[in-house]
Amino acid sequence: MNEIQNIRELLAKKATAFIAGGFKPTNSVNESWIGRVYLYNEDEEIPKDNNGKLMIPLFQLCFENLPYVPEILKETKIITVFISEDYPMDLNKNGNNWVLREYKSRDRIVFKDLKNESSFINPFPLSNKLIDEDFPVWEDLNIPDDIIDKINELEDSGELDSYHYSFENSHGHKIGGYASYCQSGIYYGEDYEFVFQISSDQKAHLNIIDSGNFYFAKNSKTGEWLYYCDFY
Numbered sequence: 001m002n003e004i005q006n007i008r009e010l011l012a013k014k015a016t017a018f019i020a021g022g023f024k025p026t027n028s029v030n031e032s033w034i035g036r037v038y039l040y041n042e043d044e045e046i047p048k049d050n051n052g053k054l055m056i057p058l059f060q061l062c063f064e065n066l067p068y069v070p071e072i073l074k075e076t077k078i079i080t081v082f083i084s085e086d087y088p089m090d091l092n093k094n095g096n097n098w099v100l101r102e103y104k105s106r107d108r109i110v111f112k113d114l115k116n117e118s119s120f121i122n123p124f125p126l127s128n129k130l131i132d133e134d135f136p137v138w139e140d141l142n143i144p145d146d147i148i149d150k151i152n153e154l155e156d157s158g159e160l161d162s163y164h165y166s167f168e169n170s171h172g173h174k175i176g177g178y179a180s181y182c183q184s185g186i187y188y189g190e191d192y193e194f195v196f197q198i199s200s201d202q203k204a205h206l207n208i209i210d211s212g213n214f215y216f217a218k219n220s221k222t223g224e225w226l227y228y229c230d231f232y
């Protein structure tokens with residue numbers, strides 16, 4: 001095995017990618033959406049932001065029959081995400097102008113056709129596909145130092161033309177794999193790991209500042225969630 005293939009095997013992670021639209025929605029308990037949330041517990045509504053304004057339903061993520069789910073979410077059935085029009089621009093805890101709800105059971109889940117009429121997102125159901133090999137962007141802080149050194153050596157020697165062309169990061173909405181950071185990566189803190197991202201989506205009329213992304217990381221010990229946003 002050559003050095004480049006060895007690095008690929010060390011870095012590669014699986015992911016599930018999501019694509020907006022292209023099929024007739026079923027509105028089932030197993031369907032994922034961008035720009036729409038219709039699965040709630042009986043006592044839940046669309047949350048309000050720090051200013052008391054109704055948040056925007058951003059993402060509904062259902063885990064049934066996904067081709068890949070990270071180990072940290074093996075017991076999770078549904079995740080829904082809501083965002084304020086005045087969404088945070090830095091690392092933030094759940095509840096600060098964004099809300100993530102994680103459900104590990106469907107027992108109390110009910111269908112509610114709730115809408116925020118001021119939403120700027122065009123809702124679409126999401127199809128999915130497996131990404132067999134996802135690689136970190138060069139700016140990702142999760143690339144070990146020894147691998148960075150080896151990649152630099154391979155580029156200097158001409159054995160590797162460019163990291164960016166040889167190790168592809170899957171952009172777009174996805175769960176698992178690596179974050180598609182637009183700027184330098186970020187350290188979420190001890191026991192936190194990147195779990196999924198929601199990306200700017202022309203079809204859904206979602207532009208995060210300038211073709212940016214929302215990132216979500218979970219603490220493997222406490223179950224707490226963190227949010228981060230960056231853009232070009």
